[in-house]
Amino acid sequence: MIRNYLKTAWRNLWKNKFFSLINILGLSLGMGACLLILQYVNFELSYDQFNKNAPNLYRVVNDRYQNNKLIQHGTITYSAVGKALKTDFPEVADNARILPFGQQVIIYKDKKIPKESAFFTDNSFLSMFSFPVSAGDTKNALMEPNTVVISETTARKIFDVKGNDFNPYIGRLIKVTKDTFYSKITAIIKDVPENSLLKFDMLVSYQTVIRSYGYKQADYDFKDSDFWHYILLKPGTDYNAFNAKLGAFSQRHFQGNKVSGSVEKFYLQPLLKAHLYSDTEYEIGNTGSSNVVWGLLIIALFIIGIAWVNYINLSTARSAERAKEVGIRKVTGATQSQLIRQFLAESFLVNLMALCIGLIMVYMAQGIFNDLVRHQLSIAYLFKRGLGGYVISIGLIVTVLVGIFISGFYPAFVLSAFKPILVLKGKFRSTGKGALLRKILVIGQFAITVILITGSFVVYKQIKYMNQQKLGMNIDQVMVINGPIFVPTDTSFVTRANTFIAELDQIPGLKNAATSFWVPGNEMGRNFDVRSATGDPNTHYTVRFDGISRDYLKTYDMQLLAGRNFVSTDYNPSFDKLHNVILNYNAIKTLGFASPEAAIGRSIFNGGKQWEIVGVVADYHQKSLHYAIEPTILEPVLNIENQISVKITPRNVEQTIAAVKTKYSSFFPGNIFDYHFLDESFNEQYKNDELFGKAFGIFGGFAILIACLGLLGLSLFATLQRTKEIGVRKVLGASIANIVFLLSKDFIKLVIVAILIAVPIAWYVLHKWLQDFAYHINISWWIFGLAGALAVVIALATISFQSIKAAAANPVKSLRSE
Amino acid sequence: MIKITDLEKFYRTEEVETIALNKLSIHVNTGEFVAIMGPSGCGKSTLLNILGMLDDPDGGSYVFNGVEVAHFNERKRADLRKHNIGFVFQSFNLIDELTVFENVELPLIYTGVPSSERVKRVEEVLDKMQIMHRRNHYPQQLSGGQQQRVAIARAVVNKPKLILADEPTGNLDSSNGNDVMELLTDLNEQGTTIIMVTHSEHDARYSHRIIRLLDGQTVMENIMI
Secondary structure: HHHHHHHHHHHHHHHHHHHHHHHHHHHHHHHHHHEEEEEHHHHHHOOOOOOOOOHHHHEEEEEEOOOOOOEEOOOOOOOOHHHHHHHHHOOOEEEEEEEEEEEEEEEEEOEEEEEEEEEEEEEEHHHHOOEEEEEEEOOOOOOOOOEEEEEHHHHHHHOOOOOOHHHOOOEEEEOOOOOOOOOOEEEEOOOOOOOOOOOOOEEEHHHHHHHHHHHHOOOOOOOOOOEEEEEEEOOOOOHHHHOOHHHHHHHOOOOOHHHHHHEEEEEEEHHHHHHOOOOOEOOOOOOHHHHHHHHHHHHHHHHHHHHHHHHHHHHHHHHHHHHHHHHHHHOOOOOOOHHHHHHHHHHHHHHHHHHHHHHHHHHHHHHHHHHHHOOOOHHHHHHHHHHHHOOHHHHHHHHHHHHHHHHHHHHHHHOOOOOOOHHOOOOOOOOOOHHHHHHHHHHHHHHHHHHHHHHHHHHHHHHHHHHOOOOOOOOOEEEEEOOOOOOOOOOOOHHHHHHHHHHOOOOEEEEEEEEOOOOOOOOOOEEEEEEEOOOOOOEEEEEEEEEEOHHHHHHOOOEEEEEEEOOHHHHHHHHHHOEEEEEEHHHHHHHHOOOHHHOOOOOOEOOEEEEEEEEEOOOOOOOOHHHOOOOEEEEEEOOOOOEEEEEEEOHHHHHHHHHHHHHHHOOOOOOOOOOOHHHHHHHHHHHHHHHHHHHHHHHHHHHHHHHHHHHHHHHHHHHOOHHHHHHHHHOOOOOOOHHHHHHHHHHHEEEHHHHHHHHHHHHHHHHHHOOOOOOOOOOOOOHHHHHOOOOOOOHHHHHHHHHHHHHHHHHHHHHOOO | EEEEEEEEEEEEEOOOOEEEEEEEEEEOOOOOOOEEEOOOOOOOHHHHHHHHHOOOEEEEEEEEEEEEOOOHHHHHHHHHHHHHEEEOOOOOOOOOOOHHHHHHHHHHHOOOOHHHHHHHHHHHHHOOOOOOOOOOOOOOOHHHHHHHHHHHHHHHHHOEEEEEEOOOOOOOHHHHHHHHHHHHHHHHOOEEEEEEEEOOOHHHOOOEEEEEOOOOOOEEEEEEO
């Protein structure tokens, strides 16, 4: 029986090659696109799932309020928080502190391995998280000071590792960057998986920072707020109930309100949500965007839905052709359920073929897609455990089965319900119901299409807006060089830094050079107790700060609104002797000065010290346009490890870089010259937005293409049905234009209804998306007009492909064939 | 074999109600060859549909082999149909995508005959219809007469007790038409009951009895001698 079904199905497909091609091609494209998107979705959802304790792991989020305003929403907090939580609450099974150690140089004998990213962390980290140990101590690797755990890749860089035996390197001594002491490798772990929030090459025992570096506050302190905490709750603990207890915990321990007048709120965020649902500042890990992930998932469903709608539409539209077969099968004894099974088998065959072709498409497009999402993905990612278990994997299988069933069932139902005798006597007319459903489905397809087109426009416009928005500073042609590490830190560094900058200025092709703690795109530090000397002594403000060298404003083309830039006498190796600051306009407003001019010469308190305002700069965007501009203090502080910003001319870039490198190497021998261009790193902040924009455009394009394939099929069918009518009309004097209009107007009506439905939905969704940006475009009406017009044009072009051919055909032929 | 009493069938559209069968009563004995004649629209095809259990009546009784089937549901009707009734149509109605062999095999598939048995029975009937040499051809590769022979082969492969033929020679020239009528007569002589709708007095003469319909009612019955 099945063989008979499949045989008929196959021969039917073969007989109607064009329709079959449209159906299978549309479904293949849909499935291919869907499988690619779902790889990414599932990959993003799989973050941190590899940790056995993942469901019970949390990180501490610290919200800080000042003057009833949220001033900091971050994952950094005080070193005491983790330990205090463990002491106070029996629900806490374990805790681990993390202090990021940045990029370190690992020194082993004569070898220097640059840029290994490192964390200081407690020994408990290794048992709380699941980073499998390849060699060494599995229990107490980070117990003692001056012990480190490194990844296999790092081990291979340091040592000449043979095969997979890492045991010989346990106990070896290395030096980390400027350490005067040796650290012992106590364990080597497998490389951190790509889907880990925390990324590191090396873990240094937390005791090292306390004892060897003498940073006592890192142990148990409620003042310095530079620490990340991970908490393991006992299984079965309700974390919402636990969070509710943290208000009292904050009251009990925190003294910040005494120090800076700020109110602290702590809460736990599940580790499994950290990657996708992080809107926190001072993010330690590798974050994605839930908006992008869910948005793409919806697009994937749209695409496959559109493809299945094509199948339903084309199958039911062609039902008249299949009607005779149905009639014969009925009179020879087929029951309706047998016929339904037959058409389901056919749908299954078509979907199976489409799936195979789709998989080939995925295989071919995988490289391009991986470049787009910047991850090494593959089909295997469809079956990874994700947030909510295997929901995506199971969902995928269920969706495909349900899709096959529904797309097959409706045509099966329609076809199998024919009255056989009517059909066999040639009196069959397709029902109005089927036509209505087809209309509704076409409207649905095009509504989705219009939403996707509008979405692409708006996302593209917003990204363009962000790229072109005046930042208040010019980041073009700025190369940023990592500051030297291997230099003695003594009081001579001011002179040395100035001399270096002055020498750089001599290089032809170099406009300006400056040093700073942070460059645009970096998260600056915050002071929580800033106030004007003349303002209310009880009102504190939170202000960002940066330490800059004299030519920083010039290097970045920043606009001075009042006062002056720093001069060399503003700088001093002793922090206590520093006195002058430059504020941004936002800070002037925050601190209550009437105007930039009025602020010049006035005093502020900042970090327990009194400073005088010597200059005011116009506001500038230190971070992406997702964030609002914050009040900022620029201090005349030089630090030899500061990043070096170098503004160069666009000509002879290679030579300029080479000259800078020579100068750097002669000034700071033994240091690694490592640079990047600032516009690239700054725009890195928009990587999720850009991915969203590109994915929207590309997969929106797919959706449109598939919808058009369906429309092409339907219009061909409609044209075939009306061949005789077209002939009669032409004989009676209708022009080609008349005929094309006749054939197009029904479809265009549907597209217009689709536009009317799509516009409010698109507006709502995009409006919500834009709210994520502190600075965003307004959605103008013409975007909808353009998207609508485009949809009409695309539909018209698709239909006219058939209708012009039909209209231009010789009417005698069509009339004679009757 | 067939006894219908006061059979009624209406067709309704939004505005008009048409009476297709008006309290029609007919009796057909096992082994009979009956022709039904009448002008277009007299209810011939409606009657054939109901007799073939492809449609249900709106009123009256239909007893088939002693069983009242007028109110059988689709599944029961299909079951009864596939074991007892074979159809032959004017326009042959073969499935274009299936070969001659596969078309004839179809009723056997639906009655669940095992594959080896199917091959045997299809070959047997194709042989009898003298189209064995065309077994792997598709319908469009055959002449009209050959197609109708395939259709008859399909109708009889399941050894039905009743064959319903709807103008079986309507699309054939007289020579092929006569061949088909001879085939039907043979089948009847071997015991199969045949009810045939026809416009052709010539074809009707092959039958034992002619029932003439007008406006859904019997107007005359001729017994052929």
